[in-house]
Amino acid sequence: MVAPYAIADDALLAQCDITSSSSHGPGGQHRNKTESAVRLRHKPTGLTSQCEDHRERGRNRVDALKRLRVRLVVASRGSSDPAWMAPYRRGRQVALGAKAQEYHLVAACCLDALAAAGGSLADAARALAISSTQLVKLLVADKEIHQAANAIRAAAGMGAVRG
DSSP states (O other): OOOGGGSOHHHHHHTEEEEEEOOOSSSHHHHHHSOOEEEEEETTTOOEEEEOSSSSHHHHHHHHHHHHHHHHHHHOOSOOOGGGGGGGEETTEEOOOTTSTTHHHHHHHHHHHHHHTTTOHHHHHHHHTSOHHHHHHHHHSSHHHHHHHHHHHHHTTOOOOOO
16 A cells, blocks of 8 residues: 555545635735645545745745645655665765655655664664764754654664754
C-alpha cells in the first residue's frame, strides 16, 4: 500500500476537506477582501494544514498540501521506499532541501531509518548510504521533521538532534 504522503496531488486532495476563508492579521484591505486562505483536513487521519501566506488561493493550496504531506510523514512510520532517495544522492551527500517538491519523501526515508536504527544517527546514515552530517541536515531542515526525529531519539533514551 502506498503511503498517503506519496500519492499524486489530485489523489491526496480528493481525500481532503478543503475550506477557504479570508486571511487574518496584517496585510491591509486586499488580505481581508478575498477568501485566499486554505485549510485542508485529511479525512482518513484527521490531520490538518493551512496556509494564508499568499494573496492567491492556488499558491496557498500548494503550500498547505506540502505542509500536510510533512504531517503525514511525521504521523506514519515504515512506509517509505529507500529508492526515493536515489535521484538526490550524490555520493554520501543528498542534493535536496526542505523547500524542494519531494523533500517529504526523503524525510520519510530518514525518519524510518532513524526509527529502525533505534535512534542512532550513525546507523541510520549508514543504512541510507549517506553521511551522518547529511542526515542531520535533512532532519533539521523542517521544524516538524526535526521534532519527530527528536521524539524517536527521546524514546530510545538519546539526546536531541541539534541543528
